[in-house]
Amino acid sequence: MNDRETRHKQSMQKLKERVDEKVAKATEQRGLLLVFTGNGKGKTTAAWGTVTRALGYGYKVSVVQFIKGMWECGERDRLIDDENLDVQVMATGFTWETQNRESDTQACLDVWQEAERMLADPSIYLVVLDEITYMLKFGYLDVARVKQALQHRPTEQTVIITGRNAHRDLLDMADTITEMHDTRHAFNNGLQARRGIDY
Template sequence: MQIEAPPTHAGAPKAQGERRGLVLVHTGPGKGKSTAAFGLALRAHGRGKPVHIYQFMKVPSARFGEHRAFAQLGVPIEGLGDGFSWKSRDLEHSAELARQGWARAEATLRAGQHFLVVLDEITYPLRYGWLALEPVLACLRERPPQVNVLLTGRGAPAELIELADTVTEFGLVKHHHQQGVPAQRGIED
């Protein structure tokens, strides 16, 4: 490791623009997109800001670690799907759930009552053609100006990346599955 001197001044000038709601995207092949989104949701909730989380691929009855924690905190988190496509018994039903879920999420975004709305794993129904991209982009453009929205999932469409204010690509360097180590509760649930 190369030792370096700590910075002695800020690297960039302070932004002078007006605060407004942002569109943020977490994409890429690496782990941590949803986890980072949940961290941002916790940060907003900790500041007393209303947050709503929609998970497009999780079932409504899901009780993963994030569901348990957010329930204790009073942050709404809703599963809108029926699991990942390889677990689905009926892909047309999965597509219909995605469309119904989008209608709920869109209503929340347009209502303007939340500081942050997380659309977790929304890129999958977009990529599978279960949701049309243009209505999602239109909603993001037309949402009330104070609403921040964070969209997650691999393979974010170029049009979404172009619209977004901040895009973070999560890259895979190394993954424990490559070593034969299975998913672990509390880490990947």
């Protein structure tokens, strides 16, 4: 074995020891609170990827879409016939299009009641609250009400929250926070969102 191969083997052995140590320390089992936030693209896409993974194992999954629900969604269209998937959408779509605080608030509260039902159901393995961060930012939904539902959900249930500017209280509660960074975005350079790629 030459020097380069020896160094590589030693490096990989050290890496294996570190990974094995972390695996040995991870002894707690329960549902998680994941937050996908930041200004970059891919938060909702990442959530739908996890939905697909959970459905692949036969788990029950529920999704509430607070902003993009009225927009085309290839992932939703592909998965909607799965008997283990329940999707609820906020009836108004993009709030910057409606520009009506009263109707947007009511639509948010209506779909939030569905979310509360999901968050209380121990048979649901994964709940996705897609773009809920905007509902808190715009004041359509009280963060204390959201926190209470999250804190009292079934122990085995995992929740994914997506959206920019996640509320600090939700970040404090989260087990995992992934922040998407927008280094460059085609839309900002005049390129239209692409069907099958962006939605």
